[in-house]
Each structure stands twice: as C-alpha cells, then as structure tokens.
Amino acid sequence: MMQSLGLLAIPAAKASTVALQENSGKGKTVVILGAGIAGMVAAWELKKAGYNCTILEARNRAGGRNWTIRNGTRVEMTDGTAETCQFADGHYFNAGPARLPSAHHTILGYCREFGVPLEVEVNSSRSALLQCDSLNGGKPVEQRQVMNDTRGHVAELLAKSVNKQALDEALTNEDKERMLEFLRKYGDLSPDNFYKGSARSGYKTNPGAADQVGVPRDPLDMHALLNASLWEAMLFEEMYDMQATMFQPVGGMDQIAVAFETRLTGVIRFETPVEQIRQTPKGVRIGYRDRKTGSAGTIEADCCICAMPLSILKTIDADFSPDFKNAIEGAKYDSAYKIAWESRRFWEQDYSIYGGISFQANRRRGLVSQRKTFFGKRRDRGRIRHREQHTHRQIEFRRKTGRLACRHRTPASGLLERTDQAGLYFLGPHPLQPGLLDRPLRPERYGPARLRAPHRA
Numbered sequence: 026m027m028q029s030l031g032l033l034a035i036p037a038a039k040a041s042t043v044a045l046q047e048n049s050g051k052g053k054t055v056v057i058l059g060a061g062i063a064g065m066v067a068a069w070e071l072k073k074a075g076y077n078c079t080i081l082e083a084r085n086r087a088g089g090r091n092w093t094i095r096n097g098t099r100v101e102m103t104d105g106t107a108e109t110c111q112f113a114d115g116h117y118f119n120a121g122p123a124r125l126p127s128a129h130h131t132i133l134g135y136c137r138e139f140g141v142p143l144e145v146e147v148n149s150s151r152s153a154l155l156q157c158d159s160l161n162g163g164k165p166v167e168q169r170q171v172m173n174d175t176r177g178h179v180a181e182l183l184a185k186s187v188n189k190q191a192l193d194e195a196l197t198n199e200d201k202e203r204m205l206e207f208l209r210k211y212g213d214l215s216p217d218n219f220y221k222g223s224a225r226s227g228y229k230t231n232p233g234a235a236d237q238v239g240v241p242r243d244p245l246d247m248h249a250l251l252n253a254s255l256w257e258a259m260l261f262e263e264m265y266d267m268q269a270t271m272f273q274p275v276g277g278m279d280q281i282a283v284a285f286e287t288r289l290t291g292v293i294r295f296e297t298p299v300e301q302i303r304q305t306p307k308g309v310r311i312g313y314r315d316r317k318t319g320s321a322g323t324i325e326a327d328c329c330i331c332a333m334p335l336s337i338l339k340t341i342d343a344d345f346s347p348d349f350k351n352a353i354e355g356a357k358y359d360s361a362y363k364i365a366w367e368s369r370r371f372w373e374q375d376y377s378i379y380g381g382i383s384f385q386a387n388r389r390r391g392l393v394s395q396r397k398t399f400f401g402k403r404r405d406r407g408r409i410r411h412r413e414q415h416t417h418r419q420i421e422f423r424r425k426t427g428r429l430a431c432r433h434r435t436p437a438s439g440l441l442e443r444t445d446q447a448g449l450y451f452l453g454p455h456p457l458q459p460g461l462l463d464r465p466l467r468p469e470r471y472g473p474a475r476l477r478a479p480h481r482a
C-alpha cells in the first residue's frame with residue numbers, strides 16, 4: 026500500500042522471491058535436475074534454508090542455455106562433430122541469453138547479491154538499418170527515418186481527420202485544439218499541419234558551421250512505408266522486456282552462472298544425465314548415468330525439482346500422471362539459431378552503427394551485429410564460432426548496392442544479433458535443409474568464414 030501510494034520506495038532489484046525460514050530444511054534432501062540458472066537458483070535458496078541439495082547435470086558445465094563461448098571453448102554438436110572456438114583473447118560470444126532488461130528484478134538482484142558487475146547493453150540504435158526490397162529501391166534505410174517519417178505521416182492524417190470533424194464524437198473543441206498542437210509536435214508537422222519531412226529523420230546534407238544549413242532528407246513515401254511493413258522492427262524496443270535500460274554482465278553472460286556455481290561447490294554432479302524419474306512412498310528416486318564411467322546409478326531424496334527443459338523432460342522415463350505427460354507433450358518451444366564470427370567492425374566503420382539491431386522486412390528478425398564496447402580492435406579473419414541448434418533459413422550474404430545484405434530464401438527470419446563481434450540469430454519454425462548454410466561469407470571482406478549447417482539438440 027505504502028509503495029503504491031508512492032510513500033515507500035519500491036525495491037529496484039530484489040534478489041529473492043522466496044523467503045524460506047532459516048534451518049527449515051534441515052535434515053531434508055532435494056535432488057534438482059539440471060544446473061541451468063533455474064536449477065542453481067533453487068539450490069542456492071534451498072541451501073540457505075538448510076536443505077541438503079544435489080544437482081544432477083548432464084553437461085560438464087553449469088549454466089545451461091546461459092553459455093558464453095571464448096577462445097578454447099569446445100562446442101560439441103549432437104551429431105558428434107565438434108568445433109573449438111579460436112576467438113582473440115577478450116572476445117566472447119553469448120550463445121544463449123545476451124541481455125538483461127531492467128524489469129528482470131530477480132536476476133538483477135542476484136547480480137547485486139553476488140557482486141557480478143553489469144554494464145549497459147545497447148539494444149537499439151536509431152542508426153540501425155531496416156531493409157525491404159520495395160522501399161527506397163531496396164537500399165536499407167536508417168531506423169530514425171522509418172520511425173519519424175511514419176510518425177509524421179500518421180500525425181498529418183490524424184490532423185486532417187480532426188479538421189474534417191471526423192473525430193467530433195471523441196473530442197471536444199478544446200481537445201481538438203490540444204490534439205492538433207500535440208500532433209504538430211509529435212509528427213514535426215508544419216504550422217498548417219502537413220508533414221514535409223523532418224530533421225529527426227536525418228539529413229541528406231549535414232549541417233555544418235556558420236551558414237551551412239543542413240538539408241533534411243526527403244520523407245519516405247507513406248504508401249511505400251505501409252507496403253514495407255517494417256513495424257516489428259520499428260516497434261521492437263517498445264516490448265516491455267526490450268526497453269532501455271538493458272544490461273549485460275561484464276565479460277559475458279556466463280558470469281552469472283559462474284557466480285552461482287562457485288557458491289554451490291560440491292552440490293552439482295556434472296556429466297550425470299538423468300534417465301528416470303520415479304515417485305516412491307518416501308519421496309523420489311532418480312535414475313542417472315555417470316558419463317565418465319558409463320555406469321548407471323540412482324539417488325533418492327525427499328523431493329525433486331525438475332529444472333530441465335520440457336523438451337528433454339518428455340523424453341525421460343517418468344511415472345507422471347497421464348494429464349501431466351500430456352501437458353509436457355503439448356508444450357512447444359520456439360526455435361533459435363545464433364552464429365558468431367570475428368570480422369573488422371564494418372558496422373561501425375562503414376555505417377556508424379553503435380549498438381542495436383537491424384532488421385529486414387517480412388522476416389521475424391533482421392540483421393545486425395554490435396558490441397558494447399566501441400572502436401575495438403580490428404579482426405581480419407572471419408570465422409563462424411558457434412552454432413546454436415534448431416531450425417534456420419537458407420541465407421546468403423552479399424554486398425548489395427554497397428551495403429551489407431542478408432538474404433533468406435525461405436519466408437522467414439534472420440537476425441544478425443548484437444554479439445561480441447558480430448553474429449546471426451534466427452528465430453523461426455522452418456527446418457533447414459542440411460548443407461544450406463555451407464556458403465562462404467564474402468571472404469575478401471570478412472575473411473574465410475563459412476556458414477554451416479546447425480546441429481540439432
């Protein structure tokens with residue numbers, strides 16, 4: 026109540042949503058399945074309350090999807106192939122999560138509790154590029170232009186509607202005046218309520234000193250903007266968990282996993298994939314395999330917390346009720362694909378883009394690359410560094426009218442996401458045909474990197 030009345034500060038980053046009584050777990054055992062962030066949070070909170078916890082983790086590392094790849098990291102595919110990262114020292118790639126929104130109070134709270142240093146992650150940039158074949162002759166346009174020209178056209182239309190009495194039922198005469206005043210500001214309209222372009226959209230001739238007046242760009246045509254349908258790209262950062270301020274741990278997202286892991290020494294049993302879940306009269310019995318020896322084993326506990334993805338859980342031999350099994354079976358996961366490589370910092374050097382995400386129209390995600398530090402050192406050798414499983418698209422990079430283009434032949438997605446140097450990140454439901462990504466990037470420009478078919482997890 027005090028908080029909602031504004032009389033008491035709302036805690037900005039709350040470390041824990043559970044408040045277990047000290048020693049309430051004494052003498053009780055818990056087996057936790059999976060040492061991702063969820064499993065480790067559970068173990069950390071229970072351990073503080075005195076529970077005796079064991080985490081069974083299939084891999085030889087903690088963190089799960091929270092995984093940062095650096096020089097020397099070995100990436101093993103489920104098809105048996107493997108690749109070792111050869112990034113320059115100090116470079117890294119967040120293969121899974123890469124950003125922490127301000128709204129993620131709990132994980133930010135753990136960062137505060139464990140002293141994990143955070144830095145701002147630049148999630149959007151008005152200089153980022155949006156590309157659609159039908160707009161501007163197919164040449165990418167800056168986000169600032171799409172946003173402000175769209176806004177200008179909408180403001181002009183609304184002003185016309187107001188003046189043609191089309192909104193008289195909704196607006197009083199006073200409202201109408203105030204609305205027009207707002208629209209002139211919102212859309213940067215002329216005094217007679219027309220959108221004739223705006224310096225907010227950028228310049229065709231930049232302003233200089235003294236009498237060198239800048240010449241704003243001509244506005245993009247409204248019909249072309251409507252046709253291009255770049256709305257997802259334009260409004261991406263309006264999503265609640267995409268809004269500034271966005272954070273990332275200094276040195277890689279896995280610093281959060283490391284912070285948990287170091288506090289859970291002796292609790293996590295690595296390379297111990299769970300194979301069976303059974304309920305017993307006293308609690309649970311979990312069957313597992315020890316990957317190092319190949320032998321099977323079991324562990325009994327008073328209770329079990331499953332922190333494995335449902336896509337894995339449904340493959341485990343478990344005595345769940347039919348309803349529960351159906352629910353797991355029905356859960357669908359989205360697909361993602363992320364690629365990183367090293368290259369010179371073309372997005373900064375050629376396009377003056379510092380942070381953010383660029384997009385292509387009619388894809389669920391678009392293109393770009395960024396890094397939180399700017400003016401980093403040059404890397405000439407392009408190498409694909411990571412293949413994150415799942416579905417993806419046939420893509421080919423090409424230089425198009427002097428600009429970087431990312432082309433997809435299947436009707437969806439592709440986001441070249443901000444990574445530590447550069448990267449690709451695809452989301453989409455369509456499976457990739459094997460070998461479709463075995464295409465060279467432009468070696469003369471980005472080095473001998475090759476896009477390769479993903480593994481499947």
Ligand SMILES: Cc1cc2nc3c(=O)[nH]c(=O)nc-3n(C[C@H](O)[C@H](O)[C@H](O)COP(=O)(O)OP(=O)(O)OC[C@H]3O[C@@H](n4cnc5c(N)ncnc54)[C@H](O)[C@@H]3O)c2cc1C
Pocket residue numbers: 058059060061062063064081082083084087088089090091120121122123124125129297298299300332333334337361362363413
């Ligand atoms: C590409 C990508 C980008 C993302 N970006 C963001 C982002 O920017 N911000 C954000 O907040 N979130 C992001 N997410 C989501 C975030 O990564 C996940 O929500 C979070 O990491 C899930 O943690 P978890 O512990 O629930 O699961 P997981 O991290 O999947 O952990 C499950 C653990 O179970 C283990 N396991 C699997 N099978 C077995 C078995 N049989 N026996 C024992 N152990 C097993 C796995 O090895 C793993 O360690 C992203 C996810 C992906 C994939």
